[in-house]
Each structure stands twice: as C-alpha cells, then as structure tokens.
Amino acid sequence: MKQSFRMEEAKELLTSTFVSNNKNIALWGGFMTLSLIVYFLFSSGDFSFLLTYASFMRCFGFALLNYKMLTGKTAKGVSVKTLELYGVVFLCRLMSILRHQGYLPFDKTGDWFYHFVEIVSLGSVCFAVYLLFVPLLSTYDEKYDKFGNLHVPDRLGGLYLLGPCVLMAIIFHPSLNNEWFSDICWTISMYLESVAMLPQLYMFQKQATDEGGIVETLTSHMVFALGFSRVFEFMFWITSFRELLHYSGSRMAGYIVLLAQIGHIGIMTDFFYYYFKSVSMGAPMELPTTYSGVV
Numbered sequence: 001m002k003q004s005f006r007m008e009e010a011k012e013l014l015t016s017t018f019v020s021n022n023k024n025i026a027l028w029g030g031f032m033t034l035s036l037i038v039y040f041l042f043s044s045g046d047f048s049f050l051l052t053y054a055s056f057m058r059c060f061g062f063a064l065l066n067y068k069m070l071t072g073k074t075a076k077g078v079s080v081k082t083l084e085l086y087g088v089v090f091l092c093r094l095m096s097i098l099r100h101q102g103y104l105p106f107d108k109t110g111d112w113f114y115h116f117v118e119i120v121s122l123g124s125v126c127f128a129v130y131l132l133f134v135p136l137l138s139t140y141d142e143k144y145d146k147f148g149n150l151h152v153p154d155r156l157g158g159l160y161l162l163g164p165c166v167l168m169a170i171i172f173h174p175s176l177n178n179e180w181f182s183d184i185c186w187t188i189s190m191y192l193e194s195v196a197m198l199p200q201l202y203m204f205q206k207q208a209t210d211e212g213g214i215v216e217t218l219t220s221h222m223v224f225a226l227g228f229s230r231v232f233e234f235m236f237w238i239t240s241f242r243e244l245l246h247y248s249g250s251r252m253a254g255y256i257v258l259l260a261q262i263g264h265i266g267i268m269t270d271f272f273y274y275y276f277k278s279v280s281m282g283a284p285m286e287l288p289t290t291y292s293g294v295v
Contacts, residue, residue, distance in 0.1 A: 005217035024279050027221065031060055038113070046107035047236065055117045061225030062086075068218035069128060070102040075136040076118045077207065077219050081158040081199035083129050086226075088162060089193045090122035096186035102176030103186045144206040145200035158199060159258040165191040172253045174244040190257055194264035196225060201271065205286055213287030220285040224275045227268035 027111055038056060043049045069075055097104055097115060104110035148157020169187035177183050189227075200223060204215060237244065237258060244254030278285035 004170060009227065009268070023217075024137050024282070028279040031057075034060075039110075042109050042113045046105070047239070048105035049107050049109060050232045050236040051105045052107075052109040052117065054229040054236075055114060055121070057225050057229035057232070059117050059121045059124065061222045061229070062121055062128065064218050065128050065222045066124055066131075068222070069131045069136060072216075072218075073136065074139040075132040076139050076141055077203070078140070079147070079200040079203045080129065080132055080140065080155060081145060081147055081218050082196055083125055084155075085131070085158045085161060085192060085196035085199070087125045087129065089189045089196060090118055090125060092185040092192070093189035094118055094122065096177065096180060096182045096189070100177035100179060100182050102178070102183075133288070141203070141207070143198065144203045144210070146206060151190065158196075161195045161198065162192060165195065168256070172256045174253045174257065177243070187253070187257070191260050193230070193242040194260040196265070197223065197264070197267065201267070204271075210289045215285040215287060217284055220278070221273055223271060227264070230261055230264045231269075234258070234265065237261065 035053065035056065038052075039045075039049065043052065065078070069078070094115070096102075097118065101110070105114055142154065146154075146157070146159040150157075150160075152159055166188055168191055169184050173183045173187035174185050177186070204213075207213075240256065241254050244251075244257055274287055275285055
C-alpha cells in the first residue's frame, strides 16, 4: 500500500511539474528542435559546432527580446546599455569573421551559417534599440538603468566597460587571422561580451530594491540564453587552447580569453541559480531584494 501511495504521489508531482512548466517546456523544446535541425542540415558534426551553437543560442535570446517588446509593447526591465554593448560585440566579431577565417568553426557552419546567425543577432539588437528609443521610449525604465552614470551622458555608461576591453584587446590578442586589426576586433568582441551583461544585472538589482525582484518571463529567458551560450564557447576554447597562441609563442592572450569567459560565467552564476529555481517551480523568476548580480 505504501509503495502504491508513493507511486501515485510521484505521478501527481510529475504531472503538476509538467503543467506548471508547460510554457517553459514548449519554449526550450522548440529551441532544442531547431538546434537539432540546424545540426543535421548545416553541420558536419565537428566539435567546433559548439561555437555555432553558442551563436545560435544568443540569436534565440535576442529573438525572444524582440518578441517580448513587440507583443508586450514595453521595454520595461531592458537595459539599453547592455543592448549597445552587444551591438558592438556583434559588429566587431563580424568585422573579423567576414574578412578572415581564423576564428570560424571548422565544420560546414563556418562556411556561411555562422556568419548569417551573427548578422541576424546584430539586426535583432539594433531593432531592439530602435524599439526602445522610438515607439517604446515611454516604457523604458531609465531611472534603473544607471550603470556607469559618472562623468558621461546617462545612456553612455557602457563606455566604462568598452574602454578597458579595447585596451586589453590591443595589448593581449591571439593572432589566428594574422592581421592586427582583424585579430583585435575579434578579441574586443570576446572581452566585451564577458561584461556586457553587467548593466542588465545592475538594473535588476535596482529594480529588486525598489519594486521587488520579479523578472518578466521572456526577459529572464533572454538573459539566460545570452549567459549560458558562453558555457558552450568555453567548452570549445578550453579544448582548443593552443589555437589561441600569439604568433610570438606567448600564451598570455589565450589565458586571458579563457579567463574572460570564466569571468562571464561567474558573473552569471547567481542569475542562473534563481533562473533554474524559478523554472523548476514553474513560477515567474524572482530575485531577492538584496540581489547583487554576482556571486
């Protein structure tokens, strides 16, 4: 009898979990289905597909953001500074990969599909910025988007992140393209992407303090997709570390590229915890009012 009762209880728990998470399951199930289609149609099965998969996941994240802004007709909870920084990330990466092949996936997706996804991502970011500044400007929470508001115009606080990344890229960069400018562009995109989410996390912190920690569902999915995509990039580059050696033989650039990705994952760890917690409960994501944005 006890065993039968436990089985019935487990069945009810599984059913309630599925019902409460049906939208999340449909969303990520759809993404996984698209991922498999992309893998079988465009990839040659090489391990470097992880780079394309990370790029595809980022593109999916920004597609969710565009959908949220268009259907909800609101830019509430979205940091324009994070969008601006990601715009620079995609622009710099494209300036490198459209002209050279050093940082492209080795499989067939590196022929054209990887470029296509990065271009779509840049277009999605630009469209989100347009929506925020033009039709949805009245819904933008500028009072919370305060990262870097010191001695620069309010909406240019991201310069405090962009400047150091450019300087670091000039000093420490790999040389897979064997061209100074192209190698630096790729390195800027790598370093900058590691910190581009900071304004968004800072905005969450300010909102949690003043209004409570509820994060709109599609916004939380978007931030998760952008953050978790770096896990796949890290998995690729840590196994391809020797490719990042400078032409002089120095390993410093490779170490910094890996550290930048580890740093990004570290910054996002706290968010990942609350995201997985909310998904497992089938409830809207809620951050504590003392949320720091980092562990």
